[in-house]
Amino acid sequence: MANFVVLGGAGFIGSAFVRELNKRGVKPIVFDALTYAGRLENLKDVDHIFVKGDIRDVNALDRLLSNGVDVVVNFAAETHVDRSIYSPKDFVETNVLGVLNVLEASRKYDFKYVHISTDEVYGDEQCADDNAPLKPSSPYSASKASADLFVKAYVRTYGVKAMIVRPSNNYGPRQFPEKLIPKTIIRTLLDLPVPIYGDGKQERDWIYVEDTARIIADMIVNSAKWNGEVYNLPGKQTVTNMELVKMIGEIMGKEVKVKFVEDRPGHDRRYCMEPSIGYEVTPLREGLRRTVEWYLENRWWWEPLIGDKFFKDDVPWRG
Numbered sequence: 001m002a003n004f005v006v007l008g009g010a011g012f013i014g015s016a017f018v019r020e021l022n023k024r025g026v027k028p029i030v031f032d033a034l035t036y037a038g039r040l041e042n043l044k045d046v047d048h049i050f051v052k053g054d055i056r057d058v059n060a061l062d063r064l065l066s067n068g069v070d071v072v073v074n075f076a077a078e079t080h081v082d083r084s085i086y087s088p089k090d091f092v093e094t095n096v097l098g099v100l101n102v103l104e105a106s107r108k109y110d111f112k113y114v115h116i117s118t119d120e121v122y123g124d125e126q127c128a129d130d131n132a133p134l135k136p137s138s139p140y141s142a143s144k145a146s147a148d149l150f151v152k153a154y155v156r157t158y159g160v161k162a163m164i165v166r167p168s169n170n171y172g173p174r175q176f177p178e179k180l181i182p183k184t185i186i187r188t189l190l191d192l193p194v195p196i197y198g199d200g201k202q203e204r205d206w207i208y209v210e211d212t213a214r215i216i217a218d219m220i221v222n223s224a225k226w227n228g229e230v231y232n233l234p235g236k237q238t239v240t241n242m243e244l245v246k247m248i249g250e251i252m253g254k255e256v257k258v259k260f261v262e263d264r265p266g267h268d269r270r271y272c273m274e275p276s277i278g279y280e281v282t283p284l285r286e287g288l289r290r291t292v293e294w295y296l297e298n299r300w301w302w303e304p305l306i307g308d309k310f311f312k313d314d315v316p317w318r319g
């Protein structure tokens with residue numbers, strides 16, 4: 001099997017992908033800056049070589065990628081929309097300029113590059129196929145869309161070998177508590193109300209993180225053409241935020257106390273993508289059940305994080 005480097009492999013989806021590689025007998029190199037979202041705890045009991053480093057650092061990337069790497073999968077990013085409203089520049093530095101550094105390295109060292117993007121690049125109110133125009137609404141999705149365009153430009157101009165994957169909203173174990181599902185579980189466990197933006201009728205399409213990891217690994221092995229092609233990866237399970245929160249309460253056997261708060265500016269109403277290939281996913285209720293169970297059993301993982309502003313403030317994007 002090929003040599004893999006996983007950028008951002010200490011984060012939520014990246015660490016699930018490293019677990020998936022382990023299942024397939026691969027021990028990858030994980031390169032991660034360990035920002036607030038990256039944690040070595042996420043790689044506990046996982047077979048890997050860890051290198052601490054930042055994709056904004058050209059020299060560190062050069063040292064990492066000059067040694068005959070076959071495939072680089074990039075999960076390293078600033079990922080929280082609220083934080084992008086609060087502090088957009090960090091998102092350009094990592095999600096655009098950091099990706100540019102990786103693309104420059106791929107020109108030099110000729111590895112295959114898997115670029116992890118998001119459904120948010122399409123904006124809302126459409127059901128996008130993988131050719132649909134990009135209409136990002138937030139600084140986060142604008143930074144992700146910019147990077148996608150650079151990937152395509154590098155394929156066309158320099159013949160870099162790359163593919164772009166656009167998953168929908170992921171959920172599952174080890175997701176930082178700033179995000180809606182862990183926030184709802186943890187705040188409900190702590191008897192705290194859960195802040196819901198606007199009317200809570202925004203629609204999101206959820207995919208279980210282990211499915212995302214498995215499907216990406218399958219695509220690398222089976223379908224990648226490395227010509228800048230885009231793979232939409234929806235969970236094909238759309239619910240409103242209020243429906244989602246209610247479902248979590250049912251699974252926990254505890255009422256979720258909802259507190260409606262001022263909506264996030266530019267908030268997309270709905271994400272919808274046509275899948276690019278066929279695959280099975282975990283039913284939402286079953287995935288949520290496993291997720292709730294994980295957070296119940298792993299208080300040690302999330303207890304140190306509940307002082308974080310983006311977990312504890314009702315309207316954190318406002319500053």
Ligand SMILES: NC(=O)c1ccc[n+]([C@@H]2O[C@H](COP(=O)([O-])OP(=O)(O)OC[C@H]3O[C@@H](n4cnc5c(N)ncnc54)[C@H](O)[C@@H]3O)[C@@H](O)[C@H]2O)c1
Pocket residue numbers: 007008009010011012013014031032033034035036037038039053054055056074075076077078079080094098116117118119144166167168169170171175176
């Ligand atoms: N979580 C979702 O619902 C979702 C949905 C679609 C797409 N995505 C995309 O998937 C990827 C992974 O998302 P996630 O939810 O696992 O994110 P995450 O925030 O949990 O993890 C990001 C990881 O990247 C690392 N990182 C951040 N900046 C870095 C830098 N400059 N150099 C090196 N490492 C850096 C962090 O330390 C962390 O380990 C991102 O590209 C994100 O845009 C996420």
